Amino acid sequence: MRIGDAAAAAGTTPRALRFYEQRGLLPPPIRTASGQREYTPHDVARVRTVRDLLSLGLTVEDLARVADRLDALVDDSTRCTATAMPAEGGGGVAGARLAALDAEIARLTTLRARLAARLSGGQT
């Protein structure tokens, strides 16, 4: 299938697929004689996996770092993500993201409290 259909099947756009490919999240697909990208159902599954992980707060850079292990998740999508993205051992992008999320949540929570204090009558 060509890029438009593949993108639709994965719930995204052609532009996103080219972007993922450029950033190394997807392997360069086969090209037709005229240079058009040809995707397989497996490629589509990988795109879905990538989008799933992005929606979990991982960044494109995170995924690029573990791109070589992403296929494991494609064939094993409901199982433990940690297999391909160990928390501490080999780069730990997922663990790092979790920590970053915790830090960000803590920061915003503190901000919320300070702003709320200001609004309700900041004494002292």
Next chain:
Amino acid sequence: MRIGDAAAAAGTTPRALRFYEQRGLLPPPIRTASGQREYTPHDVARVRTVRDLLSLGLTVEDLARVADRLDALVDDSTRCTATAMPAEGGGGVAGARLAALDAEIARLTTLRARLAARLSGGQT
């Protein structure tokens, strides 16, 4: 005082002061005959107020919208911020920010939970 000293006194940089001025957070200061900006201690206090509010999560755009009421906070900085930025009545930038913060915290908290589930063995 000139911009460098004013910026230092307010704990920031000349670039930031020009930026605030351009965005309407600060009134254009007096200029010397040669065109250099001259700041008063009151101006410095206003800069501090602006930075204080920015650090609370308000955006430059938020502050630009209530710029005409910021001086009230400068002279009354320890009191209720709500006076100049009502929660619902006249634009309610602070209230809107509070809601936005709540929404963002909720979003990140959900993400954190989903990512954690993925890492600890996401069944079903």
Next chain:
DNA sequence: CTTGCCTCTGACGCACACGTCAGGGGTTAG
């Protein structure tokens, strides 16, 4: 008068995940 720091304006850079446009060519149905 010169040195050296300060100031001026205008414009680009950054991080993030793409959207959108421009200018060209492929592909398929009628």
Next chain:
DNA sequence: CTAACCCCTGACGTGTGCGTCAGAGGCAAG
């Protein structure tokens, strides 16, 4: 064959709060 839609690459736009550079002029000290 032609219309109509798809695809290609490359490059700029989006939102935030400034940092940084470029080129030109001001200001106080020796």
